[in-house]
Amino acid sequence: MENYVNTFFMVFLVTILISNPPQPTRAAGESLIPTACQNVEKKGFCNAMLESDPNSNNADLPGLGLIALKQAASNASDIAEYAKTLSNDPNLKEGAAKCLQLYLETADKINDSVASAKSKAHTDVNAGLNAAITNSKSCDAALSGHECELSGKNEVFRWLCENALGVNKAVMDGKN
Numbered sequence: 001m002e003n004y005v006n007t008f009f010m011v012f013l014v015t016i017l018i019s020n021p022p023q024p025t026r027a028a029g030e031s032l033i034p035t036a037c038q039n040v041e042k043k044g045f046c047n048a049m050l051e052s053d054p055n056s057n058n059a060d061l062p063g064l065g066l067i068a069l070k071q072a073a074s075n076a077s078d079i080a081e082y083a084k085t086l087s088n089d090p091n092l093k094e095g096a097a098k099c100l101q102l103y104l105e106t107a108d109k110i111n112d113s114v115a116s117a118k119s120k121a122h123t124d125v126n127a128g129l130n131a132a133i134t135n136s137k138s139c140d141a142a143l144s145g146h147e148c149e150l151s152g153k154n155e156v157f158r159w160l161c162e163n164a165l166g167v168n169k170a171v172m173d174g175k176n
Contacts (some may be wrong), residue, residue, distance in 0.1 A: 031057070032165045036064040045159055050167075061171045065117050069125070073110040073154035075157050076132065080101045082153060083139075087142035091146060098142035099150060104136040109135075113164070122172045129168070136161070 033056060046068075050056045053067045080103035086096035090152035113128035136154045143150060 011062050021095045031066060032059065032061055034155075036068075036167045037163070038062055038166070040163055042159055042162070046163045046166060049160065049163055051106060061167070061174050062117065062120075064173050065125075065164065065167040066114060068160070068167045069110060069114045069117060069129075072129070072132070072157065073107055073114065073162040073163050075153075075160050076103050076107040076110055079150070079153050079157060080107060082150065086148065086150065092143065095142040095144075095146060096150075099139040102139050102142075106132045106135045107153070110161075110164075117171075122168055125168045126165060129165050133158050133161050 031051075033047055033050045036041075036050060037043045040046040042058050049071055050064055050067060053071070056064060056067055059067060080100055083100040083103055086092045087100065089096070109128045109132050113125045113132075116122070116124035116128065136157050140151055140154050
């Protein structure tokens, strides 16, 4: 009888281990940021942006993905506010109004991407971020022919979106 109990216990234990394999651990203080940024063209920018968030120190890849998304969302909201201030400039009024509309929509898309990331709908995250990048380029087109600081802000915003896309790819590659 004791033999059956031992055998049952071993089969039970092996079944649990197979269905829930241990996750690779990292050494204390070891950051996943380089792994998260491996798919990003501007790795230094990606590393610096993720490191700037105090929650990144102990974050797993999905957590770093949420941080990157939240940074892009915050930046989109800031750009929308900035576009609102440009509406007082008669030379930029029309373009600024278009950018404001685009960035309000973009902030919503990225917030939807945050929800998608939390539910592990990673292709939806990509779709939202790609739409946000397209909106940013449309803002540039709306300001065509006018020199203003918003063009530089659009570029930085696209880098933030590329960070989030790269981290999302790392999450998808890691099957998290």
